[in-house]
Amino acid sequence: xxxxxxxxSYAIMIREVFKxxxxxxxxxxxxxxxxxxxxxxxxxxxIFISFFIGxxxxxxxxxxxxxxxxxxxxxxxxxxxxVILEFAPTFVSIIMAGKVGxxxxxxxxxxxxxxxxxxxxxMGVNSLNYLVFxxxxxxxxxPFAIAISMYVGIFGGWMAGVFGGFLTSEDFxxxxxxxxxxxxxxxxxxxxxxxxxxxxxxxxxxxxYMKGGALEVGKASxxxxxxxxxxxxxxxxxxxxxxLG
Amino acid sequence: xxxxxxxxxxxxDAHILKGITTTFEKGKTNLVIGQSGSGxxxxxxxxxxxxxxxxxxxxxxxxxxxxxxxxxxxxLRQEMGMVFQGSALFDSMTVEGNVMxxxxxxxxxxxxxxxxxxxxxxxxxxxxxxxxxxxxxISGGMQKRVAIARAIVMNPKYLFCDEPNSGLDPKTAIxxxxxxxxxxxxxxxxxxxxxxxxxxxxxxxEKIIFLKDGLLEWEGxxxxxxxTDNEAVTNFVYSSDLFKKVRQMYIQEQN
Numbered sequence: 001x002x003x004x005x006x007x008x009s010y011a012i013m014i015r016e017v018f019k020x021x022x023x024x025x026x027x028x029x030x031x032x033x034x035x036x037x038x039x040x041x042x043x044x045x046x047i048f049i050s051f052f053i054g055x056x057x058x059x060x061x062x063x064x065x066x067x068x069x070x071x072x073x074x075x076x077x078x079x080x081x082x083v084i085l086e087f088a089p090t091f092v093s094i095i096m097a098g099k100v101g102x103x104x105x106x107x108x109x110x111x112x113x114x115x116x117x118x119x120x121x122x123m124g125v126n127s128l129n130y131l132v133f134x135x136x137x138x139x140x141x142x143p144f145a146i147a148i149s150m151y152v153g154i155f156g157g158w159m160a161g162v163f164g165g166f167l168t169s170e171d172f173x174x175x176x177x178x179x180x181x182x183x184x185x186x187x188x189x190x191x192x193x194x195x196x197x198x199x200x201x202x203x204x205x206x207x208x209y210m211k212g213g214a215l216e217v218g219k220a221s222x223x224x225x226x227x228x229x230x231x232x233x234x235x236x237x238x239x240x241x242x243x244l245g
Numbered sequence: 246x247x248x249x250x251x252x253x254x255x256x257x258d259a260h261i262l263k264g265i266t267t268t269f270e271k272g273k274t275n276l277v278i279g280q281s282g283s284g285x286x287x288x289x290x291x292x293x294x295x296x297x298x299x300x301x302x303x304x305x306x307x308x309x310x311x312x313x314x315x316x317x318x319x320x321l322r323q324e325m326g327m328v329f330q331g332s333a334l335f336d337s338m339t340v341e342g343n344v345m346x347x348x349x350x351x352x353x354x355x356x357x358x359x360x361x362x363x364x365x366x367x368x369x370x371x372x373x374x375x376x377x378x379x380x381x382x383i384s385g386g387m388q389k390r391v392a393i394a395r396a397i398v399m400n401p402k403y404l405f406c407d408e409p410n411s412g413l414d415p416k417t418a419i420x421x422x423x424x425x426x427x428x429x430x431x432x433x434x435x436x437x438x439x440x441x442x443x444x445x446x447x448x449x450x451e452k453i454i455f456l457k458d459g460l461l462e463w464e465g466x467x468x469x470x471x472x473t474d475n476e477a478v479t480n481f482v483y484s485s486d487l488f489k490k491v492r493q494m495y496i497q498e499q500n
Contacts, residue, residue: 022350123322124318124322
């Protein structure tokens with residue numbers, strides 16, 4: 001019953017986010033600030049994780065290719081498919097649910113605890129629009145981060161494959177280009193956009209409606225990470241079934 | 246002027262406000278006192294329009310809040326200034342940014358006009374060199390002054406303060422009390438203060454209402470509070486030996 005009530009509150013929150021907009025002059029600077037905090041500040045960790053995930057995928061694939069009849073360029077193919085279809089959009093989104101999500105929950109939660117949200121409401125500001133809308137818009141740039149993740153992941157696979165002595169650069173590139181389905185890119189970015197919305201809104205919900213003090217801010221951050229991850233995993237399944245099934 | 250007409254407010258089974266009727270006049274500092282849990286904060290939030298009473302209503306200059314359209318409610322909110330217990334300054338903004346915030350949100354003033362107004366208001370609350378400091382870099386007393394500056398920057402008709410002296414040393418508390426009283430008279434606004442601080446009651450309380458268990462137990466002036474024989478009020482206000490002696494001295498003087 002509680003879960004249903006939460007889903008209802010979440011839906012009401014989303015409706016409120018788009019009502020009574022904040023002045024564009026102020027909103028513009030809020031959006032730029034959020035792009036910096038949510039996207040640019042996450043690029044380092046995204047690049048780091050993507051590089052090593054791509055490298056590990058290439059090595060694991062190479063180590064499992066024991067049959068000499070299977071061409072080595074499969075390593076490039078497997079790296080591309082794994083990184084583009086799952087690791088970049090889904091795995092990185094789970095990481096972002098932790099990094100960006102906990103930042104969103106704790107920053108909004110702290111504003112709740114210190115009555116800053118009440119101060120906004122008293123002034124007549126639509127606090128949900130002021131706080132959450134810029135985050136949603138900033139997260140529209142998330143697919144660019146995922147595009148970088150895809151590139152770096154494949155580059156990591158190439159580095160590990162070639163410099164690890166598992167295959168030649170030519171083989172890797174041949175694998176990379178074989179059986180390419182452009183729709184897979186569209187599928188990955190549709191997923192990414194939906195995950196971006198989830199990463200912006202679920203942690204905002206947990207921060208905005210939290211009650212209590214500093215300890216509860218920490219608890220809300222943990223809860224928001226768990227729920228954001230759960231929703232991403234479930235949506236990943238549904239979207240894969242709908243778009244590729 | 247604010248007229249509170251028999252307001253009731255409940256949360257689930259908890260009946261917090263059980264029918265409060267009173268009036269807060271323009272240009273006066275009105276104090277709401279009462280023990281923790283007496284309903285003071287809910288009462289203040291009703292006055293601010295954050296909670297709507299289930300029964301009764303609150304009229305601002307003669308018009309009930311519930312009769313306002315959404316746009317009128319928004320306009321009314323802009324005529325209210327609020328000083329929160331913990332100041333509630335925006336951490337990510339400087340002192341200047343905090344005070345300028347309502348102007349940026351709700352006026353079409355140019356940057357230089359806004360800056361001029363912010364300078365004037367900060368000067369009024371005696372904060373000269375703190376414009377570019379962040380809330381975490383200034384003292385609690387200074388934060389309260391910034392909160393007052395932010396509350397009056399839009400020339401409000403109504404000023405609400407929730408425990409404005411909490412966490413302040415007695416000297417700074419007196420400075421804040423005096424500042425609120427001066428501003429109330431200077432701007433001719435209706436000020437309502439929630440407080441536990443009996444020094445404030447004695448110093449600036451022109452009208453005092455005492456809430457007990459969600460009911461208005463007593464109301465009067467600060468002179469009347471010395472003479473009252475209402476047991477609940479005397480137990481609360483004169484719970485300390487110091488205030489008992491002050492009261493005795495006042496009564497002896499009167500006799």
